[in-house]
Every structure is written in structure tokens, then in C-alpha cells.
Amino acid sequence: MNIPSIPTYAAVIYLLAAVCFILALKGLSSPKHARAGNLLGAAGMLAAIVTTFTLHGISNLWLIAVGMVVGVAIGVPAARLVKMTAMPQMVAAFNGVGGAAAAVVAITEFSREASHPIAIYRIVEVLFSVLVGSVSFSGSVLAFAKLQEWMTGRPVTYPAQQPVNAVIGVVLLALIGASIATSSTLVVVILLVVSLIFGVLFVLPIGGADVPVLISLLNAFTGLAVAATGFVLQNTVLIVGGTLVGASGTLLTQMMSQAMGRSLPNILFSAFGSVVTAGQ
Amino acid sequence: MIEYITVFVLAAFVGYEVISKVPSILHTPLMSGSNAIHGIILVGAMLIAGSAHGTAQMTLGLIAVILATLNVVGGFVVTDRMLEMFKSSSPRRQSKGSAAQGGPESTGKGSQSGSGSSSTNGAAK
Numbered sequence A: 001m002n003i004p005s006i007p008t009y010a011a012v013i014y015l016l017a018a019v020c021f022i023l024a025l026k027g028l029s030s031p032k033h034a035r036a037g038n039l040l041g042a043a044g045m046l047a048a049i050v051t052t053f054t055l056h057g058i059s060n061l062w063l064i065a066v067g068m069v070v071g072v073a074i075g076v077p078a079a080r081l082v083k084m085t086a087m088p089q090m091v092a093a094f095n096g097v098g099g100a101a102a103a104v105v106a107i108t109e110f111s112r113e114a115s116h117p118i119a120i121y122r123i124v125e126v127l128f129s130v131l132v133g134s135v136s137f138s139g140s141v142l143a144f145a146k147l148q149e150w151m152t153g154r155p156v157t158y159p160a161q162q163p164v165n166a167v168i169g170v171v172l173l174a175l176i177g178a179s180i181a182t183s184s185t186l187v188v189v190i191l192l193v194v195s196l197i198f199g200v201l202f203v204l205p206i207g208g209a210d211v212p213v214l215i216s217l218l219n220a221f222t223g224l225a226v227a228a229t230g231f232v233l234q235n236t237v238l239i240v241g242g243t244l245v246g247a248s249g250t251l252l253t254q255m256m257s258q259a260m261g262r263s264l265p266n267i268l269f270s271a272f273g274s275v276v277t278a279g280q
Numbered sequence B: 001m002i003e004y005i006t007v008f009v010l011a012a013f014v015g016y017e018v019i020s021k022v023p024s025i026l027h028t029p030l031m032s033g034s035n036a037i038h039g040i041i042l043v044g045a046m047l048i049a050g051s052a053h054g055t056a057q058m059t060l061g062l063i064a065v066i067l068a069t070l071n072v073v074g075g076f077v078v079t080d081r082m083l084e085m086f087k088s089s090s091p092r093r094q095s096k097g098s099a100a101q102g103g104p105e106s107t108g109k110g111s112q113s114g115s116g117s118s119s120t121n122g123a124a125k
Helices: A008-028 A034-053 A061-081 A084-113 A120-147 A161-182 A185-203 A208-233 A236-259 A264-272 B002-018 B024-050 B054-088 B091-101 B103-124
Strands: none
Touching (some): A008 A034, A008 A236, A008 B002, A008 B024, A034 B024, A061 A084, A061 B024, A061 B054, A084 A120, A084 A185, A084 A208, A084 B024, A084 B054, A120 A161, A208 A236, A208 A264, A208 B002, A208 B024, A236 A264, A236 B002
């Protein structure tokens, strides 16, 4: 069964939701309008979700409803009851699940289409979403663990860290090539697993006060993964919402690292020793 | 295809331009708010779950809906709580914070009142 097509009325409401998201970001960047901005974003989101329910060709309504009830039942208490000091790790957690959702949606759609010949650009869209979404998920889980003090918050380094990362990078490239060559779902699933490992290795050497900047970067990653999934599903509201977060998140990450008086490459790679720090 | 690329490129520019001069006190709420916005993946999860056939697709669809719903509700609730904290903190601290953070705004007001007073001075002379 194919993804339901989007009729005009739904496209108009998706457009309104996208405008709400833009205004939400604008509101959130000024102290005066921040709270109203957040509520406007939530209103746009609600409109988009309700509209999706009404689409012709959406079946399994009970399945969606059950999923939403479970998500709300876990998410609202978790967000309401957590201590104020634990907020950054909650952002990491909710960011991670978004990245995972983007990867799952892309891989599910791919598994449906892969039985027919599939264009290379379609595979590339899926691969991008799976790779970036998985890295964002496992990276966020590790960032959560660091802030929650389930593990040391300090940068973790080990011998031969750079060679190990290089090997993982080469494996990822090989898997990308193999996915395009074979358009096999199994290879994409292997890519997903290796991406999860890569996300962990990427975050391990980042620690201490740098973790919030890292979460902001992973937030931008998830945005890009969502946008890639939007390409996979050919859905503009996903593309707009994801891209807005990807672009503004990248800028925000730069602003956060500037506020700390450091450059972003320095924050990401300083523990490797590959970037020489001037100030240390 | 090209229309999606057009949308993508324009959205990237809008996203980059729409946040500017964010006071550092709002960095974390803005991160959390944009975190909630990429919860729009819930629409994608609904489309997948709503057109799923067979146990495997339904399971994946259900997982995607649960994860995306967590992203949406968690993101917006956490952001609202963060911003609530700004409001409910003591007024003195808040005004101090906004005075320190609202750089462009307060200078704008200052120059406005400055020009206003200078014009009244001019009128008096």
C-alpha cells in the first residue's frame, strides 16, 4: 500500500503549520515572545497531526492512537516531573527519539519500495536519513548518560581512537556503496547498526561543559534526518520543519560555542588531539 | 523532485536567517523548542503506520509513532517549563536578566528616548 497522497486542503494546513514553525523560532529568539512562540509551534504541530488523521487512505487508526497514547503517557510525566537541573538531558532524550523515528520511517518506506527497481536518488535519501538519524539517536543516548552521570562526564579517550574511527568511517562508506549497488534492505539495516556505533564513538571524546553544545548539534542532525525522510515520503511539511531545525540548529550550535569562547571544531575534536587548542 | 529541493533550499535560508542575536539565556530554550519542531516526523510516522500492511510494517509504524510522539510532547512541555522558570523567578532577577540580555532592545529604547529628549531640548531652545 502506498503512502496516502496529500489533497489541497491538507497541503494548505501543512503550509500554515510551517509558517507557525518559522514564527515559533522567531519568537523563541526573543525573551519577550519566547513562550508565545513555543505555544504557536505546538499549535502548528497539532494542526498538522489532526489533518494527517483526516487523510483519505490512512487506515490502522487504532494503531496510531495506541502509539500516541503510549508516547503521551511516557513523555508528559517524564517532561513534567524531571528536575529543572536535569532539563538538558531531557532535551537530549527527546531529540534522540526523534532521530530514531526519522530513521525507522525512512527504512520502513525503503523496505516497501525495494522490491521494485528504485532510483539511486531515492536510495541516497533513505541512506542519509538512516545514517544521520541513527547517529543522532545513539549520540543523544550517550549524551543523556553523561549528563545523568550514568557514566563519566569527562571526555573518554582510548588508544588507537583515531584509527578505530577511521575504520568505522571506511565501513560506513563501503555500506553506503553496497546499499546503492544492491538496494537491499538488509544492507541498510547493517548500515543503521554501524551508524549507531559511530554515533557512540563520535560522542565519547566530548565531555563536561561541551555536552550542551553537542546536544544542539545532534538536534540539528535530527532536523536534517527528518528533512531527508520528508524527501523519502515526498512530504513538504517534513522537509520544511526538518530543514528549519537543521539550519537554525547549526547556527545556534555556532552561537553556543562562541558564547563559550571556542570554535565548534575545537569542541568536537579537541579530545582527539587532532585540533591543537590555542587556549589550553 | 526539483520542487522539493526548492523548498529545502528556501527553508534552509529561512531557518538560518530567522534566528539572529539570540541572547545566551535563550540558547537552551531555543534548542529545546526547535527540538520539538522536528517532532513533525510524527506526520511521517502516521503516514507509515496508517498505510502499513502486515505485522512487520505495523510494528515499525507503531514504534515510529511512539518515538515521534515522545519527541513532540516532550519537546514542547520541556520548553514551556524552561520558559515558565524565567517568568516565575523573582522579578528583580528577571529584570536584571532582561536588562543584561536585551542588548539591542534596550539600546533601541535608549536612543529613542535620547532623541526624544534632544528634540524637546531643541523645542525648548
